[in-house]
Amino acid sequence: MSANQDHQAELLELGRRAKTAARQLAQLSASQKNRCLEVIADRLMTEQERILAANAEDLELGRIKGLNNALLDRLKLTPARIEEMARGLRALVGLPDPIGRVDSSWLRPNGLEIRRVRVPIGVIAIIYEARPNVTVDAAGLCLKAGNAVVLRGGSEAIHSNLCLAAIMQAGLDASGAPDGAVQVVPWTDHACVKQLLKLDQYIDLVIPRGGESLIRAVVENSTIPVIKHYKGVCHIYVDQAANQEMALKIIDNAKCQRPGTCNAAEKVLIHRDLATAFAPRLAELFHQRQVEMRGDPAFCQLVPDAKPATAEDWTTEYLDLIITVAVVDSFEDAVAHIATYGSAHSDAIITQDKDAAMRFTEQVDSAAVYVNASTRFTDGGQFGMGAEIGISTDRIHARGPMGLEELTSYKYIVLGNGQVRA
Amino acid sequence: MSANQDHQAELLELGRRAKTAARQLAQLSASQKNRCLEVIADRLMTEQERILAANAEDLELGRIKGLNNALLDRLKLTPARIEEMARGLRALVGLPDPIGRVDSSWLRPNGLEIRRVRVPIGVIAIIYEARPNVTVDAAGLCLKAGNAVVLRGGSEAIHSNLCLAAIMQAGLDASGAPDGAVQVVPWTDHACVKQLLKLDQYIDLVIPRGGESLIRAVVENSTIPVIKHYKGVCHIYVDQAANQEMALKIIDNAKCQRPGTCNAAEKVLIHRDLATAFAPRLAELFHQRQVEMRGDPAFCQLVPDAKPATAEDWTTEYLDLIITVAVVDSFEDAVAHIATYGSAHSDAIITQDKDAAMRFTEQVDSAAVYVNASTRFTDGGQFGMGAEIGISTDRIHARGPMGLEELTSYKYIVLGNGQVRA
Numbered sequence: 001m002s003a004n005q006d007h008q009a010e011l012l013e014l015g016r017r018a019k020t021a022a023r024q025l026a027q028l029s030a031s032q033k034n035r036c037l038e039v040i041a042d043r044l045m046t047e048q049e050r051i052l053a054a055n056a057e058d059l060e061l062g063r064i065k066g067l068n069n070a071l072l073d074r075l076k077l078t079p080a081r082i083e084e085m086a087r088g089l090r091a092l093v094g095l096p097d098p099i100g101r102v103d104s105s106w107l108r109p110n111g112l113e114i115r116r117v118r119v120p121i122g123v124i125a126i127i128y129e130a131r132p133n134v135t136v137d138a139a140g141l142c143l144k145a146g147n148a149v150v151l152r153g154g155s156e157a158i159h160s161n162l163c164l165a166a167i168m169q170a171g172l173d174a175s176g177a178p179d180g181a182v183q184v185v186p187w188t189d190h191a192c193v194k195q196l197l198k199l200d201q202y203i204d205l206v207i208p209r210g211g212e213s214l215i216r217a218v219v220e221n222s223t224i225p226v227i228k229h230y231k232g233v234c235h236i237y238v239d240q241a242a243n244q245e246m247a248l249k250i251i252d253n254a255k256c257q258r259p260g261t262c263n264a265a266e267k268v269l270i271h272r273d274l275a276t277a278f279a280p281r282l283a284e285l286f287h288q289r290q291v292e293m294r295g296d297p298a299f300c301q302l303v304p305d306a307k308p309a310t311a312e313d314w315t316t317e318y319l320d321l322i323i324t325v326a327v328v329d330s331f332e333d334a335v336a337h338i339a340t341y342g343s344a345h346s347d348a349i350i351t352q353d354k355d356a357a358m359r360f361t362e363q364v365d366s367a368a369v370y371v372n373a374s375t376r377f378t379d380g381g382q383f384g385m386g387a388e389i390g391i392s393t394d395r396i397h398a399r400g401p402m403g404l405e406e407l408t409s410y411k412y413i414v415l416g417n418g419q420v421r422a
Numbered sequence: 423m424s425a426n427q428d429h430q431a432e433l434l435e436l437g438r439r440a441k442t443a444a445r446q447l448a449q450l451s452a453s454q455k456n457r458c459l460e461v462i463a464d465r466l467m468t469e470q471e472r473i474l475a476a477n478a479e480d481l482e483l484g485r486i487k488g489l490n491n492a493l494l495d496r497l498k499l500t501p502a503r504i505e506e507m508a509r510g511l512r513a514l515v516g517l518p519d520p521i522g523r524v525d526s527s528w529l530r531p532n533g534l535e536i537r538r539v540r541v542p543i544g545v546i547a548i549i550y551e552a553r554p555n556v557t558v559d560a561a562g563l564c565l566k567a568g569n570a571v572v573l574r575g576g577s578e579a580i581h582s583n584l585c586l587a588a589i590m591q592a593g594l595d596a597s598g599a600p601d602g603a604v605q606v607v608p609w610t611d612h613a614c615v616k617q618l619l620k621l622d623q624y625i626d627l628v629i630p631r632g633g634e635s636l637i638r639a640v641v642e643n644s645t646i647p648v649i650k651h652y653k654g655v656c657h658i659y660v661d662q663a664a665n666q667e668m669a670l671k672i673i674d675n676a677k678c679q680r681p682g683t684c685n686a687a688e689k690v691l692i693h694r695d696l697a698t699a700f701a702p703r704l705a706e707l708f709h710q711r712q713v714e715m716r717g718d719p720a721f722c723q724l725v726p727d728a729k730p731a732t733a734e735d736w737t738t739e740y741l742d743l744i745i746t747v748a749v750v751d752s753f754e755d756a757v758a759h760i761a762t763y764g765s766a767h768s769d770a771i772i773t774q775d776k777d778a779a780m781r782f783t784e785q786v787d788s789a790a791v792y793v794n795a796s797t798r799f800t801d802g803g804q805f806g807m808g809a810e811i812g813i814s815t816d817r818i819h820a821r822g823p824m825g826l827e828e829l830t831s832y833k834y835i836v837l838g839n840g841q842v843r844a
Binding site: 023026027106108112114119121122200204205219220223225226227243246249250252253254257339357361362363365366367368369370371372373374376377378382383384394395396397399400409410411412413414415416417418419420421 | 445448449528530534536541543544622626627641642645647648649665668671672674675676679761779783784785787788789790791792793794795796798799800804805806816817818819821822831832833834835836837838839840841842843
């Protein structure tokens, strides 16, 4: 208890520093911010040895703790991965600065001119798990949008993260950016995260990145607004008017190209009229790709080696080479199925029927609704945002891929010449 | 405990109904939604007697409970107030429907066309205090933007609110709108609010309206995103290059026209170079208007009947005929003072110096930053939004006045012809 209270005081100080830094960051020009990003990128390259040494400490402790190989691999930094981080920062330099842009302006009958102008959000906390590259990627995006950032990564990566933060802050110091712009929380106990999530007087937004239980814990404990990503239970609906070759190509890509991602397809719905012809071809594809099939009774009848799906299967995000397939009686049933079991992340229709395509885009309420394309495109880079800090499954502030624009807020500037309210 | 668990089951059912209604509301056309608003407006007028009878019950219970006259007045409905509610709904009919509007669209190099389209948020819960007119105003705004609404007003107004909700739902039924589009939570215990705030599987946004303690309680208990209004500690900075007559006129309006509002001025900062000339004129104005003055030592020296301000005064929202005045040494000190003690709501500079005006709008980070105009204009109606559901002091999703636009979200529609990700 007394240890936590010590952190409390230090956390308050960390919050205060971030808030002060945010005020100054908001005033930096695009070229000043770009200079910061370049200096940090340079330093990551010149300080490679130091970063690898810190990372080696984390890896050693991870091995002692018995982390599995997949986790150790996510934790591991290499010269190539460090170069990738530096390249990511340099890519941000080329993106337009959203800050200061006038969204819109209008004149009121009383002569007041109102302008809505983009400003940074302020202080953003990122809560994440093992990957130390998030430390640099997230900090770079926050900085480019003029925000101070508080980073709280997993305890496994603490040496790497502290080292990366020190290098970034030194780069910022050297380019005249404020102290406190990038801070890593050095305490790795859970009580400290809970305290961090109550610092609503200093932190304006929390973005958790990780598994559902991490995100749920953040939502339950935070008094700061949270933008989150729960899960992607993405559907491909093969309409009666689908081009079957196109459907197979898209399903192959959406399911198999990178099954561990949130925008990978987890469910296929087939219109009844197409099922007899299409189900065997789909089964052939999945056999080839070694995808485990689970199905509703109608699909299992057409594809005997598909396992019967349980109730749970329809809402499960496998992130693996498993898929659940249903035969639906109609377009309406497909839309209703997606509304009931989906996660409103990314859902697609495959059809040559323009009317059905349009109705699908109107009636399916997902962050990204696709016509004749793979759900794998739900990504800031693929959307042309240049970079992304994550994908939001919320409906407030940002939905779908979040780029620089989504890391901003706005203010109203009202220009008068003595107007008063009647 | 068992009583709460009963509510739990009923609350879940209420949430489910709202979510189902939201799906259907999202598909209504502008003219269908307008028809709903008109039918409800008509019914409020024809059912006046029923509303007044329900309201009389609340007033009677309020008198027995010993509510003070101010609260009883806020609770009271009259034919004029009912007519005002109906007029408010009819005014919404004339506003453009934000739903379905394409914010932007672009083509990717691979041929994908991406459109960002406005959609409703979904289910919005409003938690508020005594005024029964909020029941109709908030429901109307939510409906026009295609959202289902869950209303939880104060226990003092429960009979009025249930009656208004029944009339609204009957109007919706008659115009073919879905059941569950407008629901009042009939249970008035606090445990029920806490349970409501955990229904994040059904409710997409909570907007609390009321005093700071209500809002704080909502933020602490909610797992649903909250957009809130804490307080308005609004400043008027009288620059060295101010037109003094204009400054007096604006301060008079900002402080005295309606001191109980969140956009009323609570603090005045005077540039040192102007203080000797301006302070006595300001004091004369405040004497005339019977405004109690509190000041820093420099102001108290110039205006001896001003009380010395305490540390607390600088951050207090009086909502009353009280003001705190400081003499600042420079423009920079004024900006720093506002950043330290303000609430980032609405702050103004009075100056003829265009450069100072521009720097003020850049450096002061408030929801509304004014040049030579009264802070009292921070209002959806005054900004030309047509109506407002409240003013946000958050930096996420919406900042400042919230109109119909701020009650919407968006989705991406991605149109392809077989694209897959490489």
